[in-house]
Amino acid sequence: MKTRKRGFLVTTLMALAMFSLVLSACGTKPEAANSSNGAGSSNEAAAGNQLEAIKKAGVIKVGMMGTYQPYNFLNDKKELDGFDVDIANELAKRIGVKAEFTAQEFSGLIPSLQKKKFDAVISQVTITPDREKVIDFTEPYITNNVKIIVNNKTNDITKLEDFKGKTIGVGLGTNDESYLRNEVLPKVGDFEIKTYDDVITSLKDLNSGRIDATINNLYALKPIVDKNGFQIKAVGEPIKSDQAGVAINKDTPELKAALNKALKEMKEDGTYKTIFKKWFGEEPKE
Amino acid sequence: MLELMWENVPFLLKGAYYTLYITIVSMLFGLMIGLVVAVARLKGNRPVRWLARSYVSIIRGTPVLVQIAVIYYGLDDYGISFGSLTAACLALSINTGAYLSETFRGAILAVPKGQTEAAYATGMSPGQTMWRIILPQAVRIAIPPMGNTFVGMLKETSLVSVIGVSELMRQAQLLQAQYLRYMPFLLEIGIMYWIMSIGFSAILERVEKRLARAY
Numbered sequence: 001m002k003t004r005k006r007g008f009l010v011t012t013l014m015a016l017a018m019f020s021l022v023l024s025a026c027g028t029k030p031e032a033a034n035s036s037n038g039a040g041s042s043n044e045a046a047a048g049n050q051l052e053a054i055k056k057a058g059v060i061k062v063g064m065m066g067t068y069q070p071y072n073f074l075n076d077k078k079e080l081d082g083f084d085v086d087i088a089n090e091l092a093k094r095i096g097v098k099a100e101f102t103a104q105e106f107s108g109l110i111p112s113l114q115k116k117k118f119d120a121v122i123s124q125v126t127i128t129p130d131r132e133k134v135i136d137f138t139e140p141y142i143t144n145n146v147k148i149i150v151n152n153k154t155n156d157i158t159k160l161e162d163f164k165g166k167t168i169g170v171g172l173g174t175n176d177e178s179y180l181r182n183e184v185l186p187k188v189g190d191f192e193i194k195t196y197d198d199v200i201t202s203l204k205d206l207n208s209g210r211i212d213a214t215i216n217n218l219y220a221l222k223p224i225v226d227k228n229g230f231q232i233k234a235v236g237e238p239i240k241s242d243q244a245g246v247a248i249n250k251d252t253p254e255l256k257a258a259l260n261k262a263l264k265e266m267k268e269d270g271t272y273k274t275i276f277k278k279w280f281g282e283e284p285k286e
Numbered sequence: 287m288l289e290l291m292w293e294n295v296p297f298l299l300k301g302a303y304y305t306l307y308i309t310i311v312s313m314l315f316g317l318m319i320g321l322v323v324a325v326a327r328l329k330g331n332r333p334v335r336w337l338a339r340s341y342v343s344i345i346r347g348t349p350v351l352v353q354i355a356v357i358y359y360g361l362d363d364y365g366i367s368f369g370s371l372t373a374a375c376l377a378l379s380i381n382t383g384a385y386l387s388e389t390f391r392g393a394i395l396a397v398p399k400g401q402t403e404a405a406y407a408t409g410m411s412p413g414q415t416m417w418r419i420i421l422p423q424a425v426r427i428a429i430p431p432m433g434n435t436f437v438g439m440l441k442e443t444s445l446v447s448v449i450g451v452s453e454l455m456r457q458a459q460l461l462q463a464q465y466l467r468y469m470p471f472l473l474e475i476g477i478m479y480w481i482m483s484i485g486f487s488a489i490l491e492r493v494e495k496r497l498a499r500a501y
Contacts, residue, residue, distance in 0.1 A: 063450070066460050066463065067459060067460060067462075067463030068463070069463070069464075073460075073463055073464055074460045074461065074463070074464040075464075078297045102370075102450045103450065103452070103456070103460060104448075104449070104450035105447075105448055108448055108449065108450065111359050112359075112449075112450065115358075115359055115362040115367065116362075116367065117367075117369075117370070117450075198459070198463055199463075200462065200463050200466055204466075204468070224466060227466055
């Protein structure tokens, strides 16, 4: 009986060892097939100079929502396209590498950046003091005016004070969400906040009356309303204006310097203006 | 609407590829984990049994979404970093493994005790008895509930869209944002998931029949 038992222990342990081996094999195999996903592990780039690592790889890994027209979305050819994409490609070109995009829900973008799954997030990440505590930003590359957006039939909401008792939609993990929660909610009093993972869903719910209002910037609204005739409108004065920058990790001063230099050059030689006009139909105000 | 659905089939098929890929890889590893854990729970010594039981309890008692996040984001805190596809496969393998181990344990217990005794009587060792006598019979019993787990897994892959794997659900989300329409794409991926699960069921049915013939 004793020897029998020991036999089982040995087989079990061997089996466990085998399965951990096999699992670690699983860890490398799918990576090869993951070329289009682009969020491969990059922990080897964590140490040392990340700019060098990017140059060596020939690729800068960029995270974005992919569902935020006209900033980043799929075009008719099913490629990611938009203002952010053009900016990212231009930045990559000026560093001498290619940009590789991964589309992921906004709420996961900054955690993924911190975990070095991306080298940069270029997805209308608004520069805020809270975020600056955990990640770094380049100089801003766009300023967005945020307005209150309501259903066409709604007439009783024109300012933040009117939110009281209503349901307000906002993007999960966005700067707008923390703005609503931390600044508007204490001032205005009770209203419900419903969070969304992309802009379209929130506008759809607004259109169908599931929420009373949302806040968003006008550039983001225009293509959506143009394209499918949502019965929604922007009301009142802009409630705030946000500046978005390229989000990068804190320990990457060389990357930041290189990106800032590229941004500055883009603005000086007119490339930035061309990209801006292409997507927003007007000249940048700065 | 049909036209919209039709012209986006290739794009969604790319997502279906990842969905299938993750499902199959996780199934294979889940099977191995499940088998090992089931045997460990039944025949292991005390610490091994305890370890196996804790694993099953923890995995079954927490949401898959949490497990995916733990592997993708959580482990990274300790310097263990996976790409999104790897993390997805790993999380789902570990998850399915726990469920399958219970299926196997039940199936092994369902094999009449007389079989073990008869095997011992012929002079087989416990290991031989397990691999040659008990497991072949247990696998047959385990197939229908295994089918449940596989089909469930296929659908659970939609959860890995949150870590940026471009599987079926994620591709549909991108299309929804592009066309600002929901129903066509939801319907379309619904059909694709359905077809894939029919496929799995059909394969398992064949395996079941084949195994039934052998005895």
